[in-house]
Amino acid sequence: EKGGYPSFMEKEINDQPDAVAQTLLGRSDAQGKLILDELRIDETILRSVDKIVVLACGTSAYAGQVAKYAIEHWCRIPTEVELSHEFRYRDPIVNEKTLVVAISQSGETMDTLMAVRYAREQGAKVVAICNTNGSTIPRESDAVLYTHAGPEIAVASTKAFLAQITAAYLLGLYLAQLRGNKFGDEIADVMADLADMPAKIQSILDNADKVKKLARDMSNAKSVLFLGRHVGFPVAMEGALKLKELAYIHAEGFAAGELKHGPIALIEDGQPVVVVVPSPNGRDSLHAKVVSNIQEIRARGAVTIVIAEEGDTSVEAYAEHVFYVPKTPTLLAPLLTTVPLQIFACELASAKGYDVDQPRNLAKSVTVE
Numbered sequence: 001e002k003g004g005y006p007s008f009m010e011k012e013i014n015d016q017p018d019a020v021a022q023t024l025l026g027r028s029d030a031q032g033k034l035i036l037d038e039l040r041i042d043e044t045i046l047r048s049v050d051k052i053v054v055l056a057c058g059t060s061a062y063a064g065q066v067a068k069y070a071i072e073h074w075c076r077i078p079t080e081v082e083l084s085h086e087f088r089y090r091d092p093i094v095n096e097k098t099l100v101v102a103i104s105q106s107g108e109t110m111d112t113l114m115a116v117r118y119a120r121e122q123g124a125k126v127v128a129i130c131n132t133n134g135s136t137i138p139r140e141s142d143a144v145l146y147t148h149a150g151p152e153i154a155v156a157s158t159k160a161f162l163a164q165i166t167a168a169y170l171l172g173l174y175l176a177q178l179r180g181n182k183f184g185d186e187i188a189d190v191m192a193d194l195a196d197m198p199a200k201i202q203s204i205l206d207n208a209d210k211v212k213k214l215a216r217d218m219s220n221a222k223s224v225l226f227l228g229r230h231v232g233f234p235v236a237m238e239g240a241l242k243l244k245e246l247a248y249i250h251a252e253g254f255a256a257g258e259l260k261h262g263p264i265a266l267i268e269d270g271q272p273v274v275v276v277v278p279s280p281n282g283r284d285s286l287h288a289k290v291v292s293n294i295q296e297i298r299a300r301g302a303v304t305i306v307i308a309e310e311g312d313t314s315v316e317a318y319a320e321h322v323f324y325v326p327k328t329p330t331l332l333a334p335l336l337t338t339v340p341l342q343i344f345a346c347e348l349a350s351a352k353g354y355d356v357d358q359p360r361n362l363a364k365s366v367t368v369e
C-alpha cells in the first residue's frame with residue numbers, strides 16, 4: 001500500500017501531482033469559470049461578507065496563510081488567518097458578515113472544531129476545507145470544499161497541504177467571480193496556470209536527487225533556518241516545521257524582511273539557511289530584496305541553500321546550493337517551492353534512521369485540546 005516507496009510519506013510526496021489534479025477536477029468549465037456546487041451558502045450572503053477569517057492549526061494554518069495572499073489579491077476582502085486555539089480564547093470579532101474558512105486535513109482537530117462552533121454561534125458562515133469525507137468539522141460547517149488528496153497516512157502533512165492550498169485558490173477565485181472583482185479572462189488565466197501545476201510538481205519530483213543528496217550530507221546539522229517573503233514566508237515556516245517534526249532538528253522560518261530586526265544575529269559561520277526566492281517576474285522589488293538578504297547572510301558565514309525559479313541565475317553568485325523550480329505566477333509558487341523542502345526533511349530524517357511516518361510524540365490528528 002506504500003506503492004513501492006519505503007514510507008507513506010515518500011509515497012504521499014509523490015502523490016502530489018495527483019492530489020492537486022484531483023482537487024481541481026470538475027470544479028470549472030471549459031472556459032475556466034468556477035463551478036463550486038458544493039458551496040451551499042446563499043450567494044447573497046457570500047456577496048455581502050466583509051471579512052474572511054481562516055482558522056486552522058499547524059501545516060493547515062500555513063496553507064491558510066498562503067490563502068490570505070491570494071484571496072485578498074483576487075477578492076479584495078480583508079482576510080485574517082488565526083490559529084484555532086488562539087482564536088477561541090480571546091474575544092474575536094466575528095458576525096453574520098464574516099466568512100470563516102476552517103482548514104483541516106483530518107476534520108477532527110479539536111481546536112479547529114471548537115473554533116468553528118464558536119464562530120457559528122456568533123452568526124458567521126463556515127466553509128470547511130477538509131480531506132476526510134464525513135468527518136466532524138465538515139459536518140458542523142455550513143459547507144465543505146473537499147480536498148481530494150486521498151487518505152494521508154504519514155503524520156507529517158504533505159499532499160494534503162498542496163491540496164488545501166489548491167482548494168483555497170478555488171474558493172478565492174470563486175468569490176472573485178461571484179462578486180465581480182475580476183473579469184472572466186483573468187480568472188480563466190489563473191485556472192489555466194493551475195491546470196499546469198501537476199506537471200510542474202512532477203518535474204520537481206523527477207529531479208529530486210540533488211536535494212536528497214544535500215539532505216543526507218546535512219544529517220548532522222544542529223539547526224536550520226528558513227527565510228521567505230510574500231507567499232514564500234508561509235512556505236519557509238512549513239519547511240521548518242517539517243524538519244522539526246521529522247528530523248528533530250531545531251528549525252525556524254522567518255520573513256526575510258525581518259532578518260535585520262533580530263534573526264540575523266543568529267547567523268554564524270556554517271549556519272545553514274534555506275531561502276525561498278520569489279520570482280524575478282513578480283511584483284515590486286521583492287526578488288532583489290531577497291537576493292540581497294542571501295548576500296548579507298552569506299557574508300556572515302551562512303551556508304545558503306536557495307530555492308529559485310528556473311532561469312534565475314542571479315542567485316548563483318551567493319548560493320552554496322541552488323534548487324530550481326519551474327516558472328510560475330507568484331501566487332501559485334507555494335505549490336512548487338514547498339516540494340523540495342518536504343523532500344529535504346524526509347530524506348534527512350531517513351538518513352538519521354528515524355521513522356518518517358510516525359515521528360516521536362506526535363499524533364496524526366489532535367483530537368484533544
Ligand code: M6R
Pocket residue numbers: 057058059060103104105106107108109112155156157158245362364365366
Ligand atoms: O488535521 P488537521 O489539518 O486539522 O491537522 C492540523 C495539524 O495538527 C497538522 O497539520 C500538523 O501540524 C501536522 N503534523 C503537520 O505536518
